Amino acid sequence: MTPPSKITLRWTDVSREKLILIGNPNVGKSVIFNYLTGKYVTVSNYPGTTVEVSTGTLSAHGKKFQVLDTPGVNSLIPMSEDEKVTRDILLKEPKSCLVQVIDTKNIRRGLLISLQLLEMGLPFIVLLNMWDEAKSRGIDINMQTLSEILDAPILKTVATRKKGLEKIKENLQARPPSSISVNYPDVIEGGLSKITSLLPEATISKRSLALMLLSGDESLAEWLHTNLSENNVLQIEKIRQEIQVHLADSIGYLINQARLRKVDEVLSKVMGLRGEAPKSISSFLGNLSLHPIWGIPILLLVLLGTYEFVGVFGAQTSVKFLEETLFGRWVLPPVATLFQRFVPIPFIQEFFIGPYGVITMALTYAIAIVLPIVGCFFLVFGLMEDSGYLPRLAVMTNQIFKKMGLNGKAVLPMVLGLGCDTMATMTTRILETEKDRTIVTLLLALAVPCSAQLGVTLGMFASLPALYLFTWIFIIAGILILVGYLASRVIPGEGSDFILEIPPLRIPLISNVIVKTLARIEWYLKEAVPLFILGTVILFVLHKTEVLTLLERAATPLIVHFLGLPAKVTEAFLIGFLRRDYGAAGLFVLSKEGQLNSHQILVSLVTITLFIPCIAQFFMMIKERGLKKALWISAVIIPVAFGVGGMVNFLLNIFGV
Amino acid sequence: MTKESEHKRGLHQRMGASVDGVEEDRIDELLELVWTLREEGVSDMDHLLETTQDIEARSILRKMIKDDLFEIEGKRMIFKERGEEKAREIVRRHRLTERLLYEIFEMSEEEVEEEACKLEHILSPGVTESVCTFLGHPPTCIHGKPIPRGGCCAKFKKEMKPLVTPLDELGLGEEGRIVFIAPKSHQRLDRLSTLGIVPGSILRMHQKNPSYVLQIGETTLALDRDIVKNIYVKRV
Numbered sequence: 039m040t041p042p043s044k045i046t047l048r049w050t051d052v053s054r055e056k057l058i059l060i061g062n063p064n065v066g067k068s069v070i071f072n073y074l075t076g077k078y079v080t081v082s083n084y085p086g087t088t089v090e091v092s093t094g095t096l097s098a099h100g101k102k103f104q105v106l107d108t109p110g111v112n113s114l115i116p117m118s119e120d121e122k123v124t125r126d127i128l129l130k131e132p133k134s135c136l137v138q139v140i141d142t143k144n145i146r147r148g149l150l151i152s153l154q155l156l157e158m159g160l161p162f163i164v165l166l167n168m169w170d171e172a173k174s175r176g177i178d179i180n181m182q183t184l185s186e187i188l189d190a191p192i193l194k195t196v197a198t199r200k201k202g203l204e205k206i207k208e209n210l211q212a213r214p215p216s217s218i219s220v221n222y223p224d225v226i227e228g229g230l231s232k233i234t235s236l237l238p239e240a241t242i243s244k245r246s247l248a249l250m251l252l253s254g255d256e257s258l259a260e261w262l263h264t265n266l267s268e269n270n271v272l273q274i275e276k277i278r279q280e281i282q283v284h285l286a287d288s289i290g291y292l293i294n295q296a297r298l299r300k301v302d303e304v305l306s307k308v309m310g311l312r313g314e315a316p317k318s319i320s321s322f323l324g325n326l327s328l329h330p331i332w333g334i335p336i337l338l339l340v341l342l343g344t345y346e347f348v349g350v351f352g353a354q355t356s357v358k359f360l361e362e363t364l365f366g367r368w369v370l371p372p373v374a375t376l377f378q379r380f381v382p383i384p385f386i387q388e389f390f391i392g393p394y395g396v397i398t399m400a401l402t403y404a405i406a407i408v409l410p411i412v413g414c415f416f417l418v419f420g421l422m423e424d425s426g427y428l429p430r431l432a433v434m435t436n437q438i439f440k441k442m443g444l445n446g447k448a449v450l451p452m453v454l455g456l457g458c459d460t461m462a463t464m465t466t467r468i469l470e471t472e473k474d475r476t477i478v479t480l481l482l483a484l485a486v487p488c489s490a491q492l493g494v495t496l497g498m499f500a501s502l503p504a505l506y507l508f509t510w511i512f513i514i515a516g517i518l519i520l521v522g523y524l525a526s527r528v529i530p531g532e533g534s535d536f537i538l539e540i541p542p543l544r545i546p547l548i549s550n551v552i553v554k555t556l557a558r559i560e561w562y563l564k565e566a567v568p569l570f571i572l573g574t575v576i577l578f579v580l581h582k583t584e585v586l587t588l589l590e591r592a593a594t595p596l597i598v599h600f601l602g603l604p605a606k607v608t609e610a611f612l613i614g615f616l617r618r619d620y621g622a623a624g625l626f627v628l629s630k631e632g633q634l635n636s637h638q639i640l641v642s643l644v645t646i647t648l649f650i651p652c653i654a655q656f657f658m659m660i661k662e663r664g665l666k667k668a669l670w671i672s673a674v675i676i677p678v679a680f681g682v683g684g685m686v687n688f689l690l691n692i693f694g695v
Numbered sequence: 696m697t698k699e700s701e702h703k704r705g706l707h708q709r710m711g712a713s714v715d716g717v718e719e720d721r722i723d724e725l726l727e728l729v730w731t732l733r734e735e736g737v738s739d740m741d742h743l744l745e746t747t748q749d750i751e752a753r754s755i756l757r758k759m760i761k762d763d764l765f766e767i768e769g770k771r772m773i774f775k776e777r778g779e780e781k782a783r784e785i786v787r788r789h790r791l792t793e794r795l796l797y798e799i800f801e802m803s804e805e806e807v808e809e810e811a812c813k814l815e816h817i818l819s820p821g822v823t824e825s826v827c828t829f830l831g832h833p834p835t836c837i838h839g840k841p842i843p844r845g846g847c848c849a850k851f852k853k854e855m856k857p858l859v860t861p862l863d864e865l866g867l868g869e870e871g872r873i874v875f876i877a878p879k880s881h882q883r884l885d886r887l888s889t890l891g892i893v894p895g896s897i898l899r900m901h902q903k904n905p906s907y908v909l910q911i912g913e914t915t916l917a918l919d920r921d922i923v924k925n926i927y928v929k930r931v
Contacts, residue, residue: 113889117882143913147891175913253885288881294888298896330904433917436906445919446906535883536906536919537890 056134057096057103057210058127060155062148063110063120064541065141066167066197068092069550071107073203091123098207103135112147114154114246115253115290118470122257125250128158129261132241135210136162139197142172142179145309149301150294152188156218159243162190163209169194169202171542174318178310187218187304198547219245220300223292226252229281236270252278253290324543327430337434340427344418352414353493354500360406373397394581400574403623404567409559411493415457416558417551424546424554428453429538436536442519443526444469445536448478455486458562460655462486463662473531479663480525480671483651484678485518487622494622495643498629502636513644517682521674569654573613573620580612596680601645602687603638604628614646615653621646637690645683650675720816721755726764726782727789727815729772734840738771783843784823789815790836791826797837798830798861799877799927807837831860862926863907865900871928872897883922890916897931 057074059067075094092107108127109120116122128136138155140148145166155162166172166179185192191209195202222230233248240247250258251274262271282289326332374391381387391398422428428450436446447469455462459482466475466482487495499507526533580586590597590608597603597611606628614621625642628634634642650656650672659668728747732738744752759765764778774782792811796802802810818826824847827833832848835841859874873894876884891911892898901915902908907923909916 113885115885117886117889141913146912147889147914150889150891172913177913254881288884290881290885291888291893294885295893295895298888298891298893325901328902328908330902333905429917433906433908436917436919446917535886535922536917537886537922538917539890540908540915540917542915 055101055103056131057105058131058134058136059105059107059139060124060128060136060151060162061110061139062112062141062144062151063539065110065139065144065148066195067107067110067139069197070137070139070165070167070195070203070206071105073197073200074206075105091127096207098210103210106131111151113294114151114158115250115255115293116257119467125257128160129241136160137165137206138162139165139167141168142166142194143168143175143177145172145177145179146298146301146305149304150297152190153218153220153297153300154246156188157220157243157249158246163206164188164190164192165195165197165202165206166192167195167197170196170199176311180308180310184304184308187307189218198550220297222249222296225281225284226289226292226296229277229289232277233274236266236274238265240265249293252281253293254278254282254288255290320543320545324426324430324540327427327543328433328540333430333434337431340422340431344415347418348411348414348489349493349496352411352489353497356410356414357407357493357497360410361402365402365406370398370402389578392578394574394578396571396574396578399577400567400570403620404570407494407623407626408490408620409562412457412489412562413555413559415489416555416562419454419457420551420554420558421546422453424544424551426541426543429540430543432538433540438519442477442481442522443533444474444477444522445534447534447536447538448474451478451482452486455482455488456492457489459483459486459488459651460565460658461558461561463655463658466662470534471532473526473529474534476529476531476663476667477522477525479659479667480674481518481522483655483659483671484521484648484675485514487514487647491622491647494626495647498622498626498639498643501629502639506636506640510640510643510647513682513686514647517648517678521678565654569652570620573653577609577613586612600680600684600687601641602691603642604633606633607638607642610642611646611649614649615656620652621649637687641683641687641690644686645679648675648679648682650679718755721749721751722759722764723781723785723816725749725752725755725759726778727785729765729774729778730782730786731840733774738773740767740770740772743772784820785815787827787843787845788818788823790840790842791823791830791833792818793837794830794833794842795826801877804837829859831864859927859929861924862898862900862909862928863903863920863924865898865928865930867900867902870897870899870931872931874927874929877925877927887922887926890914892916892926898926898928 059071061067071092071094074096091109094105094107096103096105106127108124111121111124113121114125114128116125136155138148138152140152142148148164152162152164164184166181172179181192181194193202193205193209197203221227229252230245230248233251234244237244237247247258251262262274266274278289285292327336370391377387377391381390388395390396393399422431431453432446432449434446435449439445439448442448450468451462451465454465462482463479466478469475469478495510496507499510577586580589586609589612590605593608593611594605597608598605601607607625610621610624610628612621613624622643625634625639625646629639651659656668656672659671663671725743725747728743729738732743732746737743740756743756749755759778760767762777763775764781765772765774767773789811792814793807796807796810797804824845827845827847832844833842860871862871862873865871873892873896875894876887876892887893891914896911899910900907901910907918907920909918909923
């Protein structure tokens with residue numbers, strides 16, 4: 039959980055007025071944010087992308103607004119961390135301009151949020167976004183009437199094509215809030231009036247606060263304790279329990295029901311349906327990709343396409359060009375000559391262009407080997423996100439994840455993990471319970487190779503019979519499922535419900551995908567390259583001080599006798615901790631030099647795939663799960679990695695395959 | 696010996712020392728026992744007397760024969776029309792109640808047995824029909840034994856669709872209006888409600904495998920089976 043105080047630090051800039059974007063998940067808030075601020079945030083056709091609050095600046099009416107892009111919400115009575123973040127922003131930001139973004143075809147759910155904003159007494163503008171999609175489905179909204187009912191300006195927009203967005207600025211004037219209200223069952227109304235009399239003035243209406251409290255919103259506890267006397271807090275809880283005793287259903291549920299009735303009443307006045315939507319090709323494909331039978335070939339096709347692009351084009355063709363031609367012929371020789379001529383100090387020469395040199399090793403690995411692979415992967419992942427295929431993947435794989443005590447939602451961080459495990463560890467936040475997050479973090483660290491490592495691994499298997507690759511896949515997948523299964527039984531806590539919204543399949547906007555890919559590559563360069571350099575420097579120091587030889591000797595029983603690998607592989611494992619792919623790349627070089635036979639390649643690859651994640655991921659694990667859990671996870675991984683590696687070696691020797 | 700009849704014996708033990716007012720219930724219990732034994736292929740009177748724990752079973756049986764509920768042929772007991780009718784009703788009430796308590800109220804099997812044994816004596820024919828219709832005229836009880844059909848079931852075959860079915864029984868492409876949601880947890884209920892899944896909303900079953908996919912308005916949702924089967928709908 040992100041403590042609210044930390045968020046405050048990050049986005050509160052008291053001096054400026056704020057413009058807050060709010061809305062259901064996946065309605066286009068981030069696209070609008072990009073338009074308003076000219077800044078880039080990751081936008082995708084997949085709910086839950088905005089885990090952090092993004093901020094930017096907008097100039098209008100001679101003022102500068104600070105624009106906040108909030109995580110998507112389905113209710114302002116928080117049910118998830120995202121929703122809590124958004125609600126807290128509303129609670130702490132008085133006098134800001136609110137812009138609610140609604141997916142027009144899902145207006146019912148959007149209006150559920152509008153009603154809550156109205157109840158809070160906050161004025162806002164409504165953007166009926168994705169107007170084109172709604173229109174093609176025969177949905178028609180009477181803007182005039184809706185605007186009168188909500189007492190708020192309403193704009194039609196198609197954010198991805200920038201239609202209608204220019205009018206946002208014109209409508210940013212402050213207005214008095216509307217007076218519409220929802221009537222709740224008498225018992226609840228009674229409780230509301232009792233609670234409101236106990237509450238202090240706040241940025242949002244007392245009635246809305248009372249509604250949250252009645253729903254048993256635990257996330258308000260902190261706010262309550264700072265703003266109310268202990269006695270009043272207890273009294274409120276007593277009122278709530280008294281009411282709940284008389285009701286079979288939860289109060290929160292009854293409140294939502296009353297709100298939805300109101301929404302339906304409003305909709306009956308403003309919404310017209312003009313017949314059935316015509317069946318489009320994209321909805322046909324969308325259904326096909328979910329189909330229990332047809333979905334599987336589509337899934338395989340997607341995987342094959344990904345492999346061809348990332349594994350073949352990225353990891354083989356591009357790497358070959360970059361490493362051998364670009365670096366090997368054009369960059370490194372002149373650089374080497376340069377150093378030899380102008381820096382006659384051998385130590386410095388070696389530091390930059392020696393076998394553990396910053397340029398020869400770190401930059402070559404980072405730019406020539408890893409970059410093309412992650413770049414290709416980010417591009418494919420961006421296409422999958424924007425087309426809306428990812429949630430469908432979650433549906434197709436739900437059954438498998440069930441075996442691991444998880445559900446299909448876990449596929450999203452797992453697939454992202456195939457790109458970059460560090461990034462994926464961060465996105466485990468989209469999972470609802472701490473148990474789910476812990477299991478996925480563990481599995482990411484243990485058995486999900488990132489694209490760079492995967493690319494190098496596939497490259498090494500390319501020189502061996504296909505059987506080796508399949509054995510590797512079989513072992514890694516087996517360990518993944520087995521450890522997941524055991525972890526779900528050992529780790530206490532509850533798994534989460536599988537409730538996932540599936541957006542329509544869309545043709546991705548290429549410009550959007552490219553911008554997103556570039557942003558991720560930038561992130562990779564900033565995050566990874568320094569670690570590559572750091573790793574190389576550490577290795578350089580270890581080499582110079584002969585510690586490397588000592589470590590290699592110390593690890594000999596393990597590496598040489600247990601795993602049956604040459605002592606030099608120790609290096610790969612050591613740097614593997616700095617970056618996993620870096621370690622794999624080390625193995626790659628060894629195998630190319632003919633220092634590993636086919637058995638040894640299999641054993642070393644199994645071990646390094648399972649081996650502890652890179653240092654960046656380790657730091658991310660500490661950040662997301664806490665130091666204690668991160669250490670526990672490592673304590674599981676190390677014996678599993680070497681144990682399985684040793685077992686593979688043992689079995690290979692016995693059967694003498 | 697099934698759990699059902701095992702439990703029955705226990706109950707009889709407690710009812711053994713009853714007063715005359717409960718006589719009717721004891722007759723019901725014996726009728727039910729005769730019916731269940733017949734389902735197991737046993738109609739031997741001695742076997743019945745061994746099975747029941749009602750210490751006065753013999754005299755009650757005599758009274759029942761006198762009342763023209765069944766007759767004895769050798770050692771075999773054969774229902775007469777009135778007895779058959781009465782027994783069918785009581786078994787039907789018992790098994791329908793079991794289903795109601797087990798599926799809708801999610802009580803444990805033990806509790807269900809206890810309650811069903813009491814309720815079977817007091818449900819009126821009208822209420823029984825309502826329960827049957829509400830449950831969608833289920834053919835079997837929770838132990839898989841047949842529930843004797845009632846008048847409402849025959850009518851249903853011709854003209855009525857079951858009133859309420861679990862959402863997972865909705866066919867592909869069929870639509871249902873949510874009647875109620877049996878809550879596993881309040882939190883789940885709240886979460887579903889923010890997505891528009893509340894009584895009154897109309898859902899369309901889009902797909903059942905590999906996960907349940909439902910359409911509500913223009914929103915497509917994927918859900919787990921254990922959530923879906925707790926949502927009860929009326930076909931529209």
